[in-house]
Amino acid sequence: MKPVTRSPHFNRRVLLSSLAVLPLLSASLHSSAAMARAQRDALPSWNDGIAKASILDFVERVTEHGGPYFVPPDKRIAVFDNDGTLWVEQPMYVQLAFVLDRVKVMAPMHPEWKAKLPFAAVLDGDLKAVAASGEKGLAELVAVTHAGMTTVEFETIVTDWLANARDRRFRRPYTELVYHPMLELLAYLRANGFKTFIVSGGGIEFMRPWTDSVYGVLPEQVVGSSIKTRYEMRDGTPTLFRLPEVNFVNDKADKPIGINEHIGLRPIAAFGNSDGDLEMLQWTTLTDGARFGLIVHHTDAEREYAYDRQSDFGKLDVALDAAAVNRWTVADMKRDWKRIFAFE
Amino acid sequence: MKPVTRSPHFNRRVLLSSLAVLPLLSASLHSSAAMARAQRDALPSWNDGIAKASILDFVERVTEHGGPYFVPPDKRIAVFDNDGTLWVEQPMYVQLAFVLDRVKVMAPMHPEWKAKLPFAAVLDGDLKAVAASGEKGLAELVAVTHAGMTTVEFETIVTDWLANARDRRFRRPYTELVYHPMLELLAYLRANGFKTFIVSGGGIEFMRPWTDSVYGVLPEQVVGSSIKTRYEMRDGTPTLFRLPEVNFVNDKADKPIGINEHIGLRPIAAFGNSDGDLEMLQWTTLTDGARFGLIVHHTDAEREYAYDRQSDFGKLDVALDAAAVNRWTVADMKRDWKRIFAFE
Numbered sequence: 113m114k115p116v117t118r119s120p121h122f123n124r125r126v127l128l129s130s131l132a133v134l135p136l137l138s139a140s141l142h143s144s145a146a147m148a149r150a151q152r153d154a155l156p157s158w159n160d161g162i163a164k165a166s167i168l169d170f171v172e173r174v175t176e177h178g179g180p181y182f183v184p185p186d187k188r189i190a191v192f193d194n195d196g197t198l199w200v201e202q203p204m205y206v207q208l209a210f211v212l213d214r215v216k217v218m219a220p221m222h223p224e225w226k227a228k229l230p231f232a233a234v235l236d237g238d239l240k241a242v243a244a245s246g247e248k249g250l251a252e253l254v255a256v257t258h259a260g261m262t263t264v265e266f267e268t269i270v271t272d273w274l275a276n277a278r279d280r281r282f283r284r285p286y287t288e289l290v291y292h293p294m295l296e297l298l299a300y301l302r303a304n305g306f307k308t309f310i311v312s313g314g315g316i317e318f319m320r321p322w323t324d325s326v327y328g329v330l331p332e333q334v335v336g337s338s339i340k341t342r343y344e345m346r347d348g349t350p351t352l353f354r355l356p357e358v359n360f361v362n363d364k365a366d367k368p369i370g371i372n373e374h375i376g377l378r379p380i381a382a383f384g385n386s387d388g389d390l391e392m393l394q395w396t397t398l399t400d401g402a403r404f405g406l407i408v409h410h411t412d413a414e415r416e417y418a419y420d421r422q423s424d425f426g427k428l429d430v431a432l433d434a435a436a437v438n439r440w441t442v443a444d445m446k447r448d449w450k451r452i453f454a455f456e
Numbered sequence: 457m458k459p460v461t462r463s464p465h466f467n468r469r470v471l472l473s474s475l476a477v478l479p480l481l482s483a484s485l486h487s488s489a490a491m492a493r494a495q496r497d498a499l500p501s502w503n504d505g506i507a508k509a510s511i512l513d514f515v516e517r518v519t520e521h522g523g524p525y526f527v528p529p530d531k532r533i534a535v536f537d538n539d540g541t542l543w544v545e546q547p548m549y550v551q552l553a554f555v556l557d558r559v560k561v562m563a564p565m566h567p568e569w570k571a572k573l574p575f576a577a578v579l580d581g582d583l584k585a586v587a588a589s590g591e592k593g594l595a596e597l598v599a600v601t602h603a604g605m606t607t608v609e610f611e612t613i614v615t616d617w618l619a620n621a622r623d624r625r626f627r628r629p630y631t632e633l634v635y636h637p638m639l640e641l642l643a644y645l646r647a648n649g650f651k652t653f654i655v656s657g658g659g660i661e662f663m664r665p666w667t668d669s670v671y672g673v674l675p676e677q678v679v680g681s682s683i684k685t686r687y688e689m690r691d692g693t694p695t696l697f698r699l700p701e702v703n704f705v706n707d708k709a710d711k712p713i714g715i716n717e718h719i720g721l722r723p724i725a726a727f728g729n730s731d732g733d734l735e736m737l738q739w740t741t742l743t744d745g746a747r748f749g750l751i752v753h754h755t756d757a758e759r760e761y762a763y764d765r766q767s768d769f770g771k772l773d774v775a776l777d778a779a780a781v782n783r784w785t786v787a788d789m790k791r792d793w794k795r796i797f798a799f800e
Binding site for chain 2: 331334341343344349366368373391395
């Protein structure tokens, strides 16, 4: 790997200190080990700036043995939203694209869908109407297209679909539409002893087949929405059969509940991009000790998309205002990310 | 530590091979590394016998690089029931002892409990009647005594109770009534790259405060029953408030569901002791590849308790019959365990 020449670590730190952005970092300035660590750039796709510096400073603080903000590795829990935080969510959630494709495949067996919302909207290709059906409509579509098979069968369907589906704008598999700076961040955190969890409103079984190979996030580290399943023996083989009934929607104020249920520890770092992540960011950061919250702000219509307060998907409004109040870092994709996708 | 002298590894293996108990093990006989490994006894509290040998052989098979049964570390998932498998469940579940104590503490504020089952049975000290109220009654008692406070407050209540409560027979804290051979087994599996999860009908939040220090099982590795929680901001502080409503009962046919939801991978080894573990054992073992199921059989009334088909707690009936059919290992506590508790 080609080494990247950077401005001296000390100067960047002094600059930030003088801005009083991170008053807590001065202690670690005296650690030559910390300086040496930071001089090898772990986040080469991030431009120098407050967002990158705040990440590096947080990680140095919680990993500094004997320091006032040290957190033992078992408690270095970082949670990441998925849609819009780790991969694209425009012009619609990837899982919704999956749902639309599945509805079309299944439609011949369901003639009644032609006159029934939200199915009719899907078959008409009317995305506005689909979006207008809201979370409830989405949940209905998800339940119908995600149920009626075993967990093993569903995993095969998802894996096959992802292998063949292509995003229309980028003409690439969706699993290539992941943000390279965030992959670097995931790897950087893990290299510093963090456990990285996904905490997404997306379906837990929709994500698990590929999060390890794409993000390095194991199935047990994925928290998401789910439908109910039923255990049954079929011809002497145990199966879990997926039922058309929502079990848990892991979004908004239910994200802290999903985190508590799955992880059982309060995270020390949270990464999101929409109002659906507001409570997760609150739950993670509004307590004692070193905590870190970051919002990915979609500001680059050329390289990706630009949207926030008015978007049908990934609306960022209340959480953007809350970021200023709660000192969450806002990563401006246009300004802070040297490159967005690996294929650029 | 004092080294333990053992009969030669090879002889034990030949004996077992001749019994045709483990026809799959012959391949690993040729691995001198495997023999060297096994000669250092990782399970000193287990007497030599089929149970111990079957554990060692399974672990050697799935960890043998290039071998036909090799499983990569990320997929070495082992699941353990808790009550009766890792610690005592007689004369009642420890969590039930907690519930009884809490009901007595709370009773003055609930005069109506004197005339209402199952509360009246608790206040009368009528354990038979409490047991007769079944899972539903237990769930009701759990909901009332476990709800109405934040998750942080509940953790404090559990931690304080465990620090002060004593088992009547052994006159020790419940966290000392853990089976030493199973602690060795947990450590042995982890030393061989396994991840060890608890999958218990007990309350997930009742277990998490102490499973790391007692078992080396982290909060994220605990799967259990839960009640619903509500996220709310209180004076600017985010909290999870525990509601008197059952969310999930992680028992019997729901154990595979809990495993799938939390872990997302099918385990390759399962350890239980009662009919409540039947489906977990099926789900784990009745599939291709190297799989291992073990049932702890309580046969030692002198050192612990002796019970199976007739017990109010930890009834072992159908699963004991299924063990023979499915080739699950049965660990006979009296025969297979040299010592049961660390304090012996």
